[in-house]
Amino acid sequence: MNIWHKGWRPVLVLILLFVVWEVSCRLFEIPRWLLPSPSQIVLEGAEGWSNYYHHLTATIGLTILGFLIGASVGIAVAVGLHLLPRLREAVYPIIILSQNVPIIVLAPLLVIWFGFGILPKIIVITLVCFFPITVATLDGFKQTSSELSHYMKMAGASKGQIFWKLEWPYALPSIFSGLKISATYSVMGAVISEWLGAKEGIGVYMTLASSSFRTDRVFVAIFLIMILSLVFFTLIVSLERMIVKWKPKGDGKGRD
Template identity: 70%
Template sequence: MKNVLMKGWRPAAVLLLLFIVWELAVMLAEIPAWLLPPPTDIFQEGIAGWGGFHLHLQSTVTLSLLGFAIGTGIGLLTAVLLHLLPFLRESIYPLLILSQNVPIIVLAPLLVVWFGFGILPKLVVITLVCFFPITVAALDGFRQTPRELKHYMLMAGASKGQLFWKLELPYSLPSLFSGLKISATYSVMGAVISEWLGAKAGIGVYMTLASSSFRTDRVFVAIFAIMVLSLLFFGAILLAERLLVKWKTQESVKK
């Protein structure tokens, strides 16, 4: 914890310096607030408008967590199937890569046409964003299992199930958590994009309304909220990794 605090002051100092430069630049250049508001105006709007904004924030958090959970489950299940069934991996893995080449912003209107304006198309968007990093990371983790340990367990009479649950899965956890960190931050972005499909509440809705009314300060409030949410989700996954993968943390400390 002390190491985190000692290292954390540097980015905090850089961020504070950036805000100071931003404030002075807007003031000296006399940039209109509707074009680029100073940080003080943005923070004031965030505090003054919290009563209405927190409902949008709560909606986005709920949607992000639900979509992230579904994406994690599908991504991990896909990785396990592709790992245990090589013929399936050879057939489907290229299609998974192709699926990531379709822009979500282009696919979103089609999801509305197919599934309506309910929560389903929004969850589909977040799942598409989240599952691929988890699948790739888990597959890489499975492949990193030392061959000598596999050979030793097979010589000891371990079945394929025992080999997977007691060796391959534990060794894949560091890589899996790397994918979870990426997906956790992507889930917030996916939730905001999905809210552009016609949601009644959410940061995406708040941002759209603010942009259409030229309330640039509110747009920046939404942007800062998205950044904070992404950092919180990332920190939660990082904490879970340190609790569950203690052996890896001890190795990194020794190094």
């Protein structure tokens, strides 16, 4: 009900967009290999299921594995840098720089170094994933209320207690913001890593489709990637709802 209430506007825009697309394709008789119409894409999506579903499962598996490793690395790096401020000063700028290395260029290099196995693929996804998580987590730690940390210190809490009882839970909402961004990136990362040379995966399906001018399949792949990203995002959001229970629901306001 609520989703329908808020969601009908973007849905309407989307439908309008598809209608314009469909009508233009038919009106100007655009050839299928140049730009397929939405109905052709949907048809291919439905009929070609047996063609691509093993690609889909491969990508889902790779994305989950890569995301889990990337997220763990991201959180671990953030915790490490938070607990060792000197290290943080030294490493933080380099972490930001690492994000300026274009993944597309780096990917073939990784293949040269690590071969065609799963390792270079995981490295690509990790590189894409860890940054938003590390930055968001560090921010969360930094924002810990000084009043609460004064209280904890005066009560005699040790460094470990302050971390586990105060800083970690305080940062959880920020960590989830990072996870949400990374979850959508990880699908992109998986597809890019599959371009490097994989046996199956949406990335492979996409490359095959575009080299054989099956533009409709390229679009099927695009929509699959979008849907996958959305599903992962939703999963993280529901996980957040389950874990971060102390936030007021609804209008976002407490009682006073």
